[in-house]
Amino acid sequence: MARIDDVKRENLNPRQQKLYDDLLRTRPRSHLTGPFAVWIHTPDIAEHADRLVSAFRVAPKLDRRLLELIILMMCREATAQYAWSVHEPLGLKEGLTQEVIDAIRARRRPDFKRDDERMIYDFVSELVATKTVSNEMFERAKKTFGLEGVIELVSCAGFYGMIGYVLNVFEIPPQPGVPLA
Amino acid sequence: MARVEKAKREELTARQQKIYDDISRTRGGRLGGPFSVWIRTPDIAEHADRLTNCFRPASRLDKRLIELIVLVVARNASAKYAWSVHEPQGKEAGLTAETIDAIRARRRPDFKRDDERLIYDFVTELTATKTVSAETFERTKAAFGIDGVIEAVTCAGCYGMIGLVLNVFDIPPRPGYPLP
Numbered sequence: 001m002a003r004i005d006d007v008k009r010e011n012l013n014p015r016q017q018k019l020y021d022d023l024l025r026t027r028p029r030s031h032l033t034g035p036f037a038v039w040i041h042t043p044d045i046a047e048h049a050d051r052l053v054s055a056f057r058v059a060p061k062l063d064r065r066l067l068e069l070i071i072l073m074m075c076r077e078a079t080a081q082y083a084w085s086v087h088e089p090l091g092l093k094e095g096l097t098q099e100v101i102d103a104i105r106a107r108r109r110p111d112f113k114r115d116d117e118r119m120i121y122d123f124v125s126e127l128v129a130t131k132t133v134s135n136e137m138f139e140r141a142k143k144t145f146g147l148e149g150v151i152e153l154v155s156c157a158g159f160y161g162m163i164g165y166v167l168n169v170f171e172i173p174p175q176p177g178v179p180l181a
Numbered sequence: 182m183a184r185v186e187k188a189k190r191e192e193l194t195a196r197q198q199k200i201y202d203d204i205s206r207t208r209g210g211r212l213g214g215p216f217s218v219w220i221r222t223p224d225i226a227e228h229a230d231r232l233t234n235c236f237r238p239a240s241r242l243d244k245r246l247i248e249l250i251v252l253v254v255a256r257n258a259s260a261k262y263a264w265s266v267h268e269p270q271g272k273e274a275g276l277t278a279e280t281i282d283a284i285r286a287r288r289r290p291d292f293k294r295d296d297e298r299l300i301y302d303f304v305t306e307l308t309a310t311k312t313v314s315a316e317t318f319e320r321t322k323a324a325f326g327i328d329g330v331i332e333a334v335t336c337a338g339c340y341g342m343i344g345l346v347l348n349v350f351d352i353p354p355r356p357g358y359p360l361p
Contacts, residue, residue, distance in 0.1 A: 162338025
């Protein structure tokens with residue numbers, strides 16, 4: 001049971017209704033779910049959070065496959081059920097294998113076939129554990145992904161950490177599928 | 182030594198220059214901290230700036246409580262730059278030196294003000310467990326309303342993100358307010 005009421009469009013003020021419509025236009029669901037079901041109550045926050053979501057979605061420097069890997073790792077770290085349930089299928093669609101996803105779900109290090117995924121995994125694991133990365137890790141990641149790629153990597157991890165907090169505090173239920181244990 | 186060079190305004194694109202000016206206008210003319218990194222990814226810079234500005238006019242939580250959230254999160258991440266900026270801002274907003282010293286030393290402050298105690302307990306539980314218990318949620322909601330809780334969670338998350346950027350890019354603190 002969510003710790004916040006379901007959003008009913010007719011109960012929203014005009015600014016919120018416009019936001020509601022904008023949010024649903026780019027999301028394949030019939031009603032507002034996920035972190036925006038919370039953020040719609042604070043429309044200034046909702047608006048800018050949505051633009052940040054787009055910043056990682058519209059023209060990212062990193063492959064979307066790698067962004068989904070970052071997101072799934074952050075969801076696992078926080079046990080953020082809703083975001084995992086949305087991003088597992090997105091991750092598969094962008095080219096992550098079921099084996100990689102299953103390993104992350106089970107909190108095991110995946111047996112990566114692709115070097116870039118392995119590097120992202122190692123970077124994010126260190127980032128989550130220590131809140132930073134060593135010089136070697138930074139330099140390796142910068143050589144592989146470029147400076148802007150590393151900025152995007154860290155920002156995406158942090159942003160989905162924030163989303164995880166919102167989903168967990170408000171106990172937003174997952175979309176149908178296998179829940180995260 | 183930061184792991185990224187300071188951006189020179191004259192070397193930026195027109196769009197980046199506009200973002201540079203918008204950001205520094207509300208931050209004492211400086212493009213400091215995470216924005217010195219984010220200016221290179223202008224989509225992120227623009228919207229991260231606007232998101233952090235949501236916590237500034239303090240329409241939901243008092244500025245004093247916002248600064249408390251930021252300091253707790255900065256301490257948790259050992260984000261020296263953020264601490265160095267927000268320690269003086271926290272004092273100015275009404276946090277006591279004792280409260281700030283305790284947070285810096287990783288001790289639970291001996292709060293005189295209930296609202297600060299509630300926010301501190303909420304944010305420390307959130308950063309430790311990535312959620313809060315039903316009691317913590319209900320207590321915090323009773324004190325601050327749903328909108329206050331949303332602001333507290335989002336502010337904590339936003340400064341968590343900022344902490345990671347500051348740490349990975351090794352952004353040095355401003356002088357005067359070190360964080361051991």
